[in-house]
Amino acid sequence: MSVELVQERNSDQRRGGTVDFVVQHLVDGILHGRFAPGQRLVARDLTEEMGVSRGSVREAFRLMAADGLVDLVPNKGVTVRRLSRHQTRDLFEIREVLEGLAAKLAAQRINVNDNRAMFESMWRTVRPRGHHLAWDIFIEHNRLFHRTIVSVGGNLLLKDAIDKLQLPIMMVQVGRMMADENIQQSENDHATIADAILDGDPGRAAEAMQNHLRELADWVLALPDSAFKREEN
Amino acid sequence: MSVELVQERNSDQRRGGTVDFVVQHLVDGILHGRFAPGQRLVARDLTEEMGVSRGSVREAFRLMAADGLVDLVPNKGVTVRRLSRHQTRDLFEIREVLEGLAAKLAAQRINVNDNRAMFESMWRTVRPRGHHLAWDIFIEHNRLFHRTIVSVGGNLLLKDAIDKLQLPIMMVQVGRMMADENIQQSENDHATIADAILDGDPGRAAEAMQNHLRELADWVLALPDSAFKREEN
DNA sequence: CGAATATGATTGTAGGACAATTTTGACAGA
């Protein structure tokens, strides 16, 4: 039924990108559910699967562990990270201030260069239109929305910092449970945030963003224990 | 004149910590000025210097690159990171909200468990005493102060996030220019922050911390171009 | 059935090999 889809590395690719290739393969696999949270990643299997050396795989593991995408336990190996309820709460607290900052900066800088054009272009494609939105499309819209805000904000390090917040993991872990009402709510929030940014009102933008994330956090944290990794304390 | 101080790896150390050993050696070297910002790190030199394999060194490079401590350019190698003025500003913006959050959380949780005891103990050792403080002692106090606040705040991921903010780099790059007046000012700020936290006033704590960092940022950003990496745009 | 043990799998680390690429240093010409 299913074709053995072996992703061998395109060998005409330039030297120097092997590790990145491995990382992307793994991230992709996580996002598409091919590697489930908690699953162990065996180095040698991956070397065969992708036709790269074990050294490159290990480097990719280190990188991803530093970014919090996997857990690396000495002598035991690497597993796709799963967040506990506590960690999820901590993560949202951080996300709230970082994305709040991003929204504030975006509102401050909406009128420099072609920021307004960029933002409006994004907003035209993700603006709520009332009709039902499939989960994976919403996820895509959501990502684009948040990334554009960070981008307009103009703080490059902030982009990295937010990227390193293991959001993909959380979304995979938790996102499939999102119901239509949540999507609806999020889209409304987005509209409020977009308004504030387009108005160039930093305070209102930051607050709207923080409210948005706090709501989302409340909903996520109300999920049953089964959605989270067991607390290990 | 100078003794050839070769830090060979203590071989009775348990298996599984080689990479961490390399990282620590490098971070130490950076902090102590043995590796200057901008300096290139040659893999093979390090393998000989520390008696570890090249693979381990490469893994350490990846880790540090992910943490922003070094720049890793394909085919060219690894250099100790140097921040541009722009990056420094971006960094302070992020630090302001993250440490502001830490201070807020600390004030909220100062009365749970033995947090108050821990905080007061820290504060007894770093509290300003009026007499002149050497730069490196101040740096140590400063680190302890900020880390304790994060710790009392109780958000473990926040600790990681702040650690990954390349503060060591910035301090090395910029810190040696700190004059007594800056140290004085910082110590005053610390007292204000500590008061707010001990009073359990989250809003005041966060604001005091943010003010502290904003002042520091203003001072750092007023330094001459020579303190920063050339802007590459 | 539970505990001890043997067996196999996987990791951590060292080290060699070799082509791709960059850096260095020498050299000729302006």
Added chain:
DNA sequence: TCTGTCAAAATTGTCCTACAATCATATTCG
């Protein structure tokens, strides 16, 4: 003296092999 060119040397990226330490699993024994 400066500058561009080119070969030599150094360094990187990647793969490979090897082997002990450690973990996971199956098996045997009580």
